[in-house]
Amino acid sequence: MAAAAAIELLDIACTFAGHGTAGQRYTAVEHVSLTVGAGEFVSVVGPTGCGKSTLLNVAAGLLAPSRGTVRCFGAPLTGLNRRAGYMFQAESLMPWRTALGNVMAGLEFRGVPAAEARAQAEAWLRRVGLGAFGDRYPHQMSGGMRKRASLAQTLVLDPDIILMDEPFSALDIQTRQLMENELLALWSAKRKAVLFITHDLDEAIALSDRVVVMSAGPAARPIGDFTIDLPRPRDVAEIKMTPRFLDLHAAIWGVLREEVLKGYQQQLGRAA
Numbered sequence: 001m002a003a004a005a006a007i008e009l010l011d012i013a014c015t016f017a018g019h020g021t022a023g024q025r026y027t028a029v030e031h032v033s034l035t036v037g038a039g040e041f042v043s044v045v046g047p048t049g050c051g052k053s054t055l056l057n058v059a060a061g062l063l064a065p066s067r068g069t070v071r072c073f074g075a076p077l078t079g080l081n082r083r084a085g086y087m088f089q090a091e092s093l094m095p096w097r098t099a100l101g102n103v104m105a106g107l108e109f110r111g112v113p114a115a116e117a118r119a120q121a122e123a124w125l126r127r128v129g130l131g132a133f134g135d136r137y138p139h140q141m142s143g144g145m146r147k148r149a150s151l152a153q154t155l156v157l158d159p160d161i162i163l164m165d166e167p168f169s170a171l172d173i174q175t176r177q178l179m180e181n182e183l184l185a186l187w188s189a190k191r192k193a194v195l196f197i198t199h200d201l202d203e204a205i206a207l208s209d210r211v212v213v214m215s216a217g218p219a220a221r222p223i224g225d226f227t228i229d230l231p232r233p234r235d236v237a238e239i240k241m242t243p244r245f246l247d248l249h250a251a252i253w254g255v256l257r258e259e260v261l262k263g264y265q266q267q268l269g270r271a272a
Ligand SMILES: Nc1ncnc2c1ncn2[C@@H]1O[C@H](COP(=O)(O)OP(=O)(O)OP(=O)(O)O)[C@@H](O)[C@H]1O
Pocket: 016, 017, 018, 026, 028, 046, 047, 048, 049, 050, 051, 052, 053, 054, 055, 199, 217
């Protein structure tokens, strides 16, 4: 029997109250089935507001879907997904803790003895290139360093699934490419399942095994699922110049383009 997928979303719908007129409900996503295999790197791209973060919240167990089933390694997910680590777009570091203190925090909450937690956190800080900066507070670090610390904070807990919501979008392009390469190096060493949300199709293709395209909302759903057959290991800057990357980009953009325009029009309509 094939190994169970890390995450399976089966016919998910998420409906929210409070859009527009009182009592009106808004179905953000509907009929969404999405699987991330163990060790697989899957990105979801789609127009703004189509429900990408909503799906990640469902996979994290932070949001119960209005309909459908979520499975984690074959078992139905109820409550928080304890096999998943979550890295958000926003800063996740506690400003009153040092880099080391931030990376140790999750282990401490789990009851790992302090000396052990410190040793593991120090090892992860070294791995993300912050070995010499453990005593820095978030405000004493650059944006790229804070992202590295967040990455260490997520990975130190050794999650089987890594959920990432535009984790590098606030970074300048050079730092971003460095972080993407680091993420790929860490991922290929550990082969965790990754569900990665991004606006950036280039980033999605460069990192992933598969890219899933969402339609514009309401009732957004996957409308394309592309296997990224680019060789690994990859350098994210170099891979973007290969003919195969350009072919994949053209094929996926062919599906995404119209949805992005629809999503944009809808936002204009809502703002009016
Ligand atoms: N808790 C909520 N209550 C009401 N509406 C919500 C809630 N969460 C999300 N929505 C709506 O659901 C839709 C999908 O939101 P979501 O944040 O998942 O989209 P997204 O694709 O991640 O957007 P972006 O690309 O802009 O980050 C949006 O229209 C949003 O306003």
